[in-house]
Structure formats: structure tokens, C-alpha cells
Amino acid sequence: MLEYMTVTQAAEKWGISTRRVRLLCSEDKIKGVIREGRYYKIPVDTERPADGRRLRGKIIAKELAPLFLGIDRKKAELDRLRPFTEGELRRLRDDFMVDFTYNSNAIEGNTLTLRETAMVLEGMTIDQKPLKDHLEAVGHRDAFLYIEELAQHNKKLRETDIKNIHSLVLMDRPGDRGRYRRIPVTIMGAFTEPVQPYLIEPKISELLAENEKRRKTMHPIERIAHFHLEFEGIHPFIDGNGRAGRLLLNLDLIRCGYPPINVKFTDRRKYYDTFDTYYRDGNAESMIRLIGRYVDERLDKYIHIKTLDLER
Structure with missing residues (x-):
């Protein structure tokens, strides 16, 4: 059975704020997330989504963005x-x-x-x-x-x-x-x-x-x-x-x-x-x-x- 974590648990796991996690959930940027009323359920094995804000101000070719985002997430x-x-x-x-x-x-x-x-x-x-x-x-x-x-x-x-x-x-x-x-x-x-x-x-x-x-x-x-x-x-x-x-x-x-x-x-x-x-x-x-x-x-x-x- 698929296990889920809360927004707070995801924030602690990924090292980001709960506000940021909720925003990512609302923008459908977290795979497999389920919304129940005001709450989100996030699959525990979901990786932290790459933060696109890290590329702000940079001229990035569309084909290279996934590579850079993946590297930035791991860094x-x-x-x-x-x-x-x-x-x-x-x-x-x-x-x-x-x-x-x-x-x-x-x-x-x-x-x-x-x-x-x-x-x-x-x-x-x-x-x-x-x-x-x-x-x-x-x-x-x-x-x-x-x-x-x-x-x-x-x-x-x-x-x-x-x-x-x-x-x-x-x-x-x-x-x-x-x-x-x-x-x-x-x-x-x-x-x-x-x-x-x-x-x-x-x-x-x-x-x-x-x-x-x-x-x-x-x-x-x-x-x-x-x-x-x-x-x-x-x-x-x-x-x-x-x-x-x-x-x-x-x-x-x-x-x-x-x-x-x-x-x-x-x-x-x-x-x-x-x-x-x-x-x-x-x-x-x-x-x-x-x-x-x-x-x-x-x-x-x-x-x-x-x-x-x-x-x-």
C-alpha cells in the first residue's frame, strides 16, 4: 500500500518551508499528491521537486533545464x-x-x-x-x-x-x-x-x-x-x-x-x-x-x- 506524508513532514525531509511545499502542491509540481479538503497527502517516496527559481535570471535553453534543475536539486x-x-x-x-x-x-x-x-x-x-x-x-x-x-x-x-x-x-x-x-x-x-x-x-x-x-x-x-x-x-x-x-x-x-x-x-x-x-x-x-x-x-x-x- 502506498504511504503518504504530511506537508510538515515533507518540509522537514526536503529542508524547505511548509509554505513552499503547499505552493508546490497547489501548482501540481509534486508527483502523486492527493488533496483532501485543506490538506495534502504526499507519497513518501516522492523526490523533492527541482526548484525552478534557481534558474531565475539565467538564460537557459529549454532542452538543458531538466539537466540543470536535477543537478541543482542534488547539490x-x-x-x-x-x-x-x-x-x-x-x-x-x-x-x-x-x-x-x-x-x-x-x-x-x-x-x-x-x-x-x-x-x-x-x-x-x-x-x-x-x-x-x-x-x-x-x-x-x-x-x-x-x-x-x-x-x-x-x-x-x-x-x-x-x-x-x-x-x-x-x-x-x-x-x-x-x-x-x-x-x-x-x-x-x-x-x-x-x-x-x-x-x-x-x-x-x-x-x-x-x-x-x-x-x-x-x-x-x-x-x-x-x-x-x-x-x-x-x-x-x-x-x-x-x-x-x-x-x-x-x-x-x-x-x-x-x-x-x-x-x-x-x-x-x-x-x-x-x-x-x-x-x-x-x-x-x-x-x-x-x-x-x-x-x-x-x-x-x-x-x-x-x-x-x-x-x-
């Missing part, structure tokens, strides 16, 4: 479960860092396996693997720790931050670390041609300024996707652009209160296709959905872990 749920203990944060960070380092480097051709990456980050040397692969793993780890530190300070992203992140990522190339490229490059098979070297600095400055303007008009996931697409299109460094770009993406996500995401090596074809779609067709939706899906999955994981800990 609100995670915020109610916070704070995490020091032990929980360390566990989440350490597990993610190994996985993220492996996948981000593998996308760019690093030959270390996931297990080998974990071993290298523990200080071991893998026989018959090049020094370059070892340094890339350590550099990426250090860059992730750096963005975690940056995320503690809610400041605008600076050109200096970008160069510092890249300097850590490219620790095996001392002559190129943190320096914009000085020669033209092409990206094999891509639908865009990176800007000429003399345009890199003004284009980065323009991108940073545009990113700040977009905070007022775009949902964070959409804004972050656009920044990532355009940063990679500028291709400011001779090497390490992808790794630096994915670290910048995670810096922004963390600052916005989302968990960091890990673009999987197994999804690399789908990931590359999002750039083609953007630069060929001018459509950022595939990148937005890719990032959104990863964020959604990470939110589920964080909520699940926190809920289990609270039940113990």
Missing part, C-alpha cells in the same frame, strides 16, 4: 548533508586524485595503468616505464593539490593561476613550463586552428573577462563548459593544454560547490567529439551534457557516501 541535498569529516574528505580526495591523474594523463598518451599511477604517487618507480610518464603523474597530482588550495579562496581566476597550474603539469619540460607557446600549431583532425602566438595573451585575457560576465547569465555548468571549449581552442601552451584545461575546469567546479569530475579515458572519443561539435557547428550542448553527466554522477556518489556514514 542542495548534498549541501544539507555537509560538512564532511576530515577523514571523509581525505578518502574522497585520495581516491579521486589517483583516478583523475590516471585518466587525464592517459587521454594525452601516458602509458601508466591505473594501478601503476597509484604506485608512482606513493613514490615507487615502475620498471620499463619512461621517466616522462612518472613525472607527468607526479606533476598532475601536485597541480590538483594546487587547485584545491586555490579553491579555498573565492577569487577571480587569473592568468597567473593558469600558468602556475601548467607549470606543475609540465614538470618534465622545464623550458616550456608556464610559458605560452611561441610558434603556430595545428591540432590534427580538429575543426579549429589555434590562434597565432601573438594573440594568445589578449585572447586569454578576453576569455577570463567573458567568463566573469557569464556568471550573471549562465548556469555554472554551462559557463564552465564554454570556458573549457574556448580555452582548448586557444591552445595557449606547446603541450599540456588538455591536462591544464581539465584542472581549470575542476577548479571552477569546486569553487561553485560541486565535486570535481574525472573525464574517463574510455570516453575520450566522446570528449573529443564535443570540441568538433562546438567548432564545426557552434553548438556547446554536447560538452555541457558531458560535464553535467559527470557532475550528476559525482553528486550521487558523495550523497551516497555521506548518507551511509550518517546511518552508521
Whole structure:
């Protein structure tokens, strides 16, 4: 038999006011609700409806609204479960860092396996693997720790931050670390041609300024996707652009209160296709959905872990 809860019980469960629950019931925004006179009966297994007010003032494509509303609902749920203990944060960070380092480097051709990456980050040397692969793993780890530190300070992203992140990522190339490229490059098979070297600095400055303007008009996931697409299109460094770009993406996500995401090596074809779609067709939706899906999955994981800990 279907079980029901009262408006008051629903308000306590969802962390919103009873007035808001009644309004949602009256607007038929809660599935399965039954009205009996002045009272509402709400199915106990009904999820809290996404709060459309969170998108007010943002220009949201109709097709993307369900994605953003779902993410916002889960983020609100995670915020109610916070704070995490020091032990929980360390566990989440350490597990993610190994996985993220492996996948981000593998996308760019690093030959270390996931297990080998974990071993290298523990200080071991893998026989018959090049020094370059070892340094890339350590550099990426250090860059992730750096963005975690940056995320503690809610400041605008600076050109200096970008160069510092890249300097850590490219620790095996001392002559190129943190320096914009000085020669033209092409990206094999891509639908865009990176800007000429003399345009890199003004284009980065323009991108940073545009990113700040977009905070007022775009949902964070959409804004972050656009920044990532355009940063990679500028291709400011001779090497390490992808790794630096994915670290910048995670810096922004963390600052916005989302968990960091890990673009999987197994999804690399789908990931590359999002750039083609953007630069060929001018459509950022595939990148937005890719990032959104990863964020959604990470939110589920964080909520699940926190809920289990609270039940113990």
C-alpha cells in the first residue's frame, strides 16, 4: 500500500518551508499528491521537486533545464548533508586524485595503468616505464593539490593561476613550463586552428573577462563548459593544454560547490567529439551534457557516501 506524508513532514525531509511545499502542491509540481479538503497527502517516496527559481535570471535553453534543475536539486541535498569529516574528505580526495591523474594523463598518451599511477604517487618507480610518464603523474597530482588550495579562496581566476597550474603539469619540460607557446600549431583532425602566438595573451585575457560576465547569465555548468571549449581552442601552451584545461575546469567546479569530475579515458572519443561539435557547428550542448553527466554522477556518489556514514 502506498504511504503518504504530511506537508510538515515533507518540509522537514526536503529542508524547505511548509509554505513552499503547499505552493508546490497547489501548482501540481509534486508527483502523486492527493488533496483532501485543506490538506495534502504526499507519497513518501516522492523526490523533492527541482526548484525552478534557481534558474531565475539565467538564460537557459529549454532542452538543458531538466539537466540543470536535477543537478541543482542534488547539490542542495548534498549541501544539507555537509560538512564532511576530515577523514571523509581525505578518502574522497585520495581516491579521486589517483583516478583523475590516471585518466587525464592517459587521454594525452601516458602509458601508466591505473594501478601503476597509484604506485608512482606513493613514490615507487615502475620498471620499463619512461621517466616522462612518472613525472607527468607526479606533476598532475601536485597541480590538483594546487587547485584545491586555490579553491579555498573565492577569487577571480587569473592568468597567473593558469600558468602556475601548467607549470606543475609540465614538470618534465622545464623550458616550456608556464610559458605560452611561441610558434603556430595545428591540432590534427580538429575543426579549429589555434590562434597565432601573438594573440594568445589578449585572447586569454578576453576569455577570463567573458567568463566573469557569464556568471550573471549562465548556469555554472554551462559557463564552465564554454570556458573549457574556448580555452582548448586557444591552445595557449606547446603541450599540456588538455591536462591544464581539465584542472581549470575542476577548479571552477569546486569553487561553485560541486565535486570535481574525472573525464574517463574510455570516453575520450566522446570528449573529443564535443570540441568538433562546438567548432564545426557552434553548438556547446554536447560538452555541457558531458560535464553535467559527470557532475550528476559525482553528486550521487558523495550523497551516497555521506548518507551511509550518517546511518552508521
